[in-house]
Structure formats: C-alpha cells, structure tokens
Amino acid sequence: MINRVRGTQDLLDLDLQDFILEQVKKHIQTYNFKHIQTPILEHTKLFIHSLGEQTDVVSKEMYVFPAENKEDSICLRPEATASVIRAYFENRVEEKPYKVFSFGSMFRKERPQKGRWREFTQLNFEIVNSDSVSQDVEFIKMLDSFFSEKLKLENYVLKLNFLGCLDDRKKHKEALNEYLEKFADKICPTCQKRKETNILRIFDCKSPECQKIYKDAPKLTDFLCSGCNSEWEELQETLQIISVNFILEPKLVRGLDYYNKVVFEFASSDLGAQDAFCGGGRYSLGKEVGSKENFPSIGAAIGLGRLLLLAENNLDNLNVTGKPALYLILPMSKKQHKLALLMADELRDNDYCTDVLLEGASIKSMMRKANKMGAKKVLILGDDEQENNTVTIKDMITGKSEVVKQAEAIKSL
Numbered sequence: 001m002i003n004r005v006r007g008t009q010d011l012l013d014l015d016l017q018d019f020i021l022e023q024v025k026k027h028i029q030t031y032n033f034k035h036i037q038t039p040i041l042e043h044t045k046l047f048i049h050s051l052g053e054q055t056d057v058v059s060k061e062m063y064v065f066p067a068e069n070k071e072d073s074i075c076l077r078p079e080a081t082a083s084v085i086r087a088y089f090e091n092r093v094e095e096k097p098y099k100v101f102s103f104g105s106m107f108r109k110e111r112p113q114k115g116r117w118r119e120f121t122q123l124n125f126e127i128v129n130s131d132s133v134s135q136d137v138e139f140i141k142m143l144d145s146f147f148s149e150k151l152k153l154e155n156y157v158l159k160l161n162f163l164g165c166l167d168d169r170k171k172h173k174e175a176l177n178e179y180l181e182k183f184a185d186k187i188c189p190t191c192q193k194r195k196e197t198n199i200l201r202i203f204d205c206k207s208p209e210c211q212k213i214y215k216d217a218p219k220l221t222d223f224l225c226s227g228c229n230s231e232w233e234e235l236q237e238t239l240q241i242i243s244v245n246f247i248l249e250p251k252l253v254r255g256l257d258y259y260n261k262v263v264f265e266f267a268s269s270d271l272g273a274q275d276a277f278c279g280g281g282r283y284s285l286g287k288e289v290g291s292k293e294n295f296p297s298i299g300a301a302i303g304l305g306r307l308l309l310l311a312e313n314n315l316d317n318l319n320v321t322g323k324p325a326l327y328l329i330l331p332m333s334k335k336q337h338k339l340a341l342l343m344a345d346e347l348r349d350n351d352y353c354t355d356v357l358l359e360g361a362s363i364k365s366m367m368r369k370a371n372k373m374g375a376k377k378v379l380i381l382g383d384d385e386q387e388n389n390t391v392t393i394k395d396m397i398t399g400k401s402e403v404v405k406q407a408e409a410i411k412s413l
C-alpha cells in the first residue's frame, strides 16, 4: 500500500469547508475586497528577505528545492503575505489601498502533531498600502463580524497589542534586556537563546517558570513615542465606537519580524491550549521585494483547520446546505439503458441532481441501494414502461408510486 505523505491529509467531505469559503467570499464582497491567487512555488529569497533568516519558519521549516545557484532556489510557500506584496509590486497594481483575500495550501516542515499539518490551508486577508488607523479598525471589524455574524461564533476573544515603531521597540528591548539580566540563569535555554537573537519571542515560551518571570517584565506599550501612543489610543477608542470587544494582551508579539504597530489574535477556549485561530497585524514590506519604498499594510491569516473545528461545534446555528435531493433512475435491464440516459439528461437540464444505476441487479437490490444512497424519488424503467412510453415514479419517503407518461415525468417530480 502507498500511504499519504506524513503531515498531509485526505479531505473526503468538504461540505462544511465549502460552506465556510462561500460565506467568506460573500462577506469580503460586502467590504469591497478582491479574491486573488498567487503561486504555491516562490523564490526562497522572498521569504528570507521578508520573514528574516533567523525565524523558525525560514531556518527550519521550509520545503526548499535547491538550485546550483543559491539565488535561483525555489520553495513551497510557508505563508501568503510576502507573496501578496510581491504580486502587488511586480504587477504594478495601482489600487491604493489594495484590499484582497486569498486562500490555499501553505507548507511547513514541522513535526506533525495534533492540529499541525505540513500542508495546511490558510485564508489570508490584506489591506496593502494604507497607513490609516481607521483602516486597521475596519479590517479588524471585518474579521470580527465574519466570526460573529457569518459563523455565529460566540465563545471567542480578540486579543490586542501595540508594537510601536522601531525606536519604541529599541527602547523597550533595552529595558527588557536589563530586566532579564536579573533572571539570566532562571529562564529556560530557549529563552536564553531568544534573548540574544529575537528578544520579543521570549513571550511565546510555554514554560510556567519563564512566564512567571515575564509577568512583571516591562511592557512595550509603556515605551511608545507620542505619535504611536496617540495612534494606539485612537485605535482602541474607534474599536469601542463600532462595538468590537477586545482585551489587551501585552505579551502578544507574533512570531514574524515584519510586524509593527497593532498586532492581534482571535482565540477560543473551545480549541484547548493552542487557542488562536486567526492572527495578524500591521506590517511594512516592499523593499524586500525590490521596491524603493515600503507599503504600510495590515493583514491576517486564518487556519482553516481550526476554523472548521469551531464551526463543527456550532453546526446547530449554521445553515449548512447539504447535498441536494437525489433522483435515481433504475433501468431494469440493459435494454432500458439508452432510455435511462436520455431521461437523466432531461432531468439534469431541469437542475435535478440525478444518478442512474447501470451496474445491473435485481429490482430488490436496486431499491436497497436507492435507500442507502438517500434517494428522494426513484424512476423505474422496465419492459412495460418502455413499451407504453411510461415511467414508474416511487416516492422513497411516503412509499407511494405512480405510473406517468415519460413526457410528463418532469412535471410529476
């Protein structure tokens, strides 16, 4: 037997996934977003430049196809934001802001574990090239109303933090470094390493001992310059005005280098310890893809797998339209196959979901199969029917059957 590749999955029932994607597409249209698609293959350097060589994603988790010339190496995309910025610049898109949605497979060579896949589907939203705080609010509101109104989720929170500008982060870093000196031998080895390479990442540590130390660590929001501070206050005020609930989470920093100013996460305790199902924030990319200037932007990614789990728990409140009613044609012998195919054609022309049993069996076993397939009605074509240009239609729910002229068949469905 040949098995699927470790860390990938076969999705054999996409009803709920299709429902969610349909809802997203409807929702983003009301916010005037465009649906776009970028390639799964990208140049490796796109992510080295945008995410940073030090990040776990780039240093350990990418699927890279090496090339003779290192510059030419390509990879399977680990995330979508860098690709959107590349596409925006490369195609000389003139829209400003550029509001887009995309979804598709992302790839990360992680150790497969519950809820973590090497190939996974992400929904991505970006507003490219706008630095307005009100645009941040509009963006967060769009996500929040998608969860609450379209997916009818109730049990979730929006966590918010503000990373300020480079100068603010520098000042905070110094203070944080000084604070950590006192605990240098108490924090875990990973945190000791992160303290030197990417100090903000220490807050992601899962160790309770580390977290106890970080509880009183200096907060980034206490180091904001006056410009950033007023943006941060304006953001919170505007969110309150348009009724978006949030909690402040000073330790929320997000893993990637390119974030600045607002960062956020939607989380639900229904998901257990790994409770985040959507994360994003403001970032500035552009020079990394060859532009002379950076484009101030805001973006978010949703893991479709996590969202499916939440939607599954909430099925009672969702109007997931399942399969349409099935109409099944039963030719009693090979002689009636041609007639059956013609009749199926006519039903489908009238938008009926139609299937024909062509494998040859007794009427008894055909009816059993019709039951198993959940057919609403069966249309029986035997010798008598063929001779008299009729069809016997049996209602599988009431059990009643009637013989009608073939020409009248559609009318009596």
Ligand SMILES: [Zn+2]
Residues within 6 Å of the ligand: 164, 165, 166, 167, 168, 224, 225, 226, 227, 228, 229
């Ligand atoms: Zn600042």
Ligand SMILES: [Zn+2]
Residues within 6 Å of the ligand: 187, 188, 189, 190, 191, 205, 206, 207, 210
């Ligand atoms: Zn730690």
